[in-house]
Amino acid sequence: MNIEAVNSVNFWNNIHTNYDRETIKVDNWLDEFSSIIDSAAAPILDLGCGSGNDTLYLIKKNKNVFAVDQSENAIINIKRNFPEVIETRTMNMLDGIDYPDNMFSIVIADLSLHYFSDEDTKSVLSEIKRILRSEGYLLIRVNTINDVNHGAGEGEEIEHHFYRTKDGMFKRFFDEEDIRRVFSEFNIFFCEEQKMMRYRSEKTVYCVGMKNT
Ligand SMILES: C[S@@+](CC[C@H](N)C(=O)[O-])C[C@H]1O[C@@H](n2cnc3c(N)ncnc32)[C@H](O)[C@@H]1O
Structure with missing residues (x-):
């Protein structure tokens, strides 16, 4: 694993400490x-x-449901809290998504696709296309450029709308043009900027529904 990947896993392992099912919103x-x-x-x-x-x-x-994450701690919690889940795996999606072709009806990537450069995002999306059925769906939420409560525009811009933050992490903030360009291999049928309240301060996201082509 490169240093960026190690940093990211450590960061998320620290967030995903012990929590119980009752606390999940x-x-x-x-x-x-x-x-x-x-x-x-x-x-x-x-x-x-x-x-x-x-x-x-x-x-x-x-x-x-199959549930995967790069963070071992996240997966430990999922296993304990949700025995109903069919399978869990600790997996870095940048290394490929280790499931057979056409396996899933739907891939949900909620706030998990806005950490990557254009090139890495493309390779993740080609893996998602591969594991999705031909008529399958990709449902996502990602940061928008208006997500100022959660760091939009902060740090060093190393690619268009893609930043290295001061703690050495990477974050991407999308505008609608970015969404339409980055996900152009999918048929986008829903794309809306929304506010979400899961965190202490309001978060601004794009909610996007896409169909595999
Ligand atoms: C903001 S959290 C969102 C978690 C969950 N989807 C939700 O909405 O509550 C982002 C998650 O993406 C995971 N993640 C980030 N980069 C990843 C990668 N390269 N491979 C697998 N998981 C990754 C993190 O470990 C973290 O659990």
């Missing part, structure tokens, strides 16, 4: 896509699942 952003989720025949992948907010939403709907 669900903020219902996936309600927008409920008909797609309700009719999913194949499993759903929670990619960068963290503490499992979306995993919890999905298992409450009796869905078959």
Whole structure:
């Protein structure tokens, strides 16, 4: 692992310390896509699942959920809190997503695709396309350039809208043009800037629904 990857894993392992299922908040952003989720025949992948907010939403709907994250601590918590999850894996998505072609009906990547350069994002997206069924869906939320409460525009801009922060981490903030360019290999059917309240201060995100092409 390179130093950036080690920093990122350490950072998230420190965040994902012990917590119980009762403390996990669900903020219902996936309600927008409920008909797609309700009719999913194949499993759903929670990619960068963290503490499992979306995993919890999905298992409450009796869905078959696979949950993966680079943070071992996140996965330890998911295993303990959500025995309903079909499979968990500690996995760095930059190293490929180690599942067979066409395995999933839906990939959910909630706040987990805004840490990468253009090139790395492209390689992650090609893996997502590969593991998704041809008519499958990618549902995401990412930082927007207006997410000023959470560091938008701060640090050294090393690529368009992609920053190295003062603690050596990387963060990307999207505008709508970025979304349409970066995810152009998918058919975007929903793209909306939204406010979310899961954190102490309001967070501004793009919520995007896309279909595999
Ligand atoms: C802001 S949290 C979001 C967690 C969860 N999806 C949610 O919405 O609560 C970002 C998560 O993405 C994970 N992540 C970041 N980079 C990753 C990578 N390269 N591979 C796998 N997971 C990654 C982090 O470990 C962290 O758990």
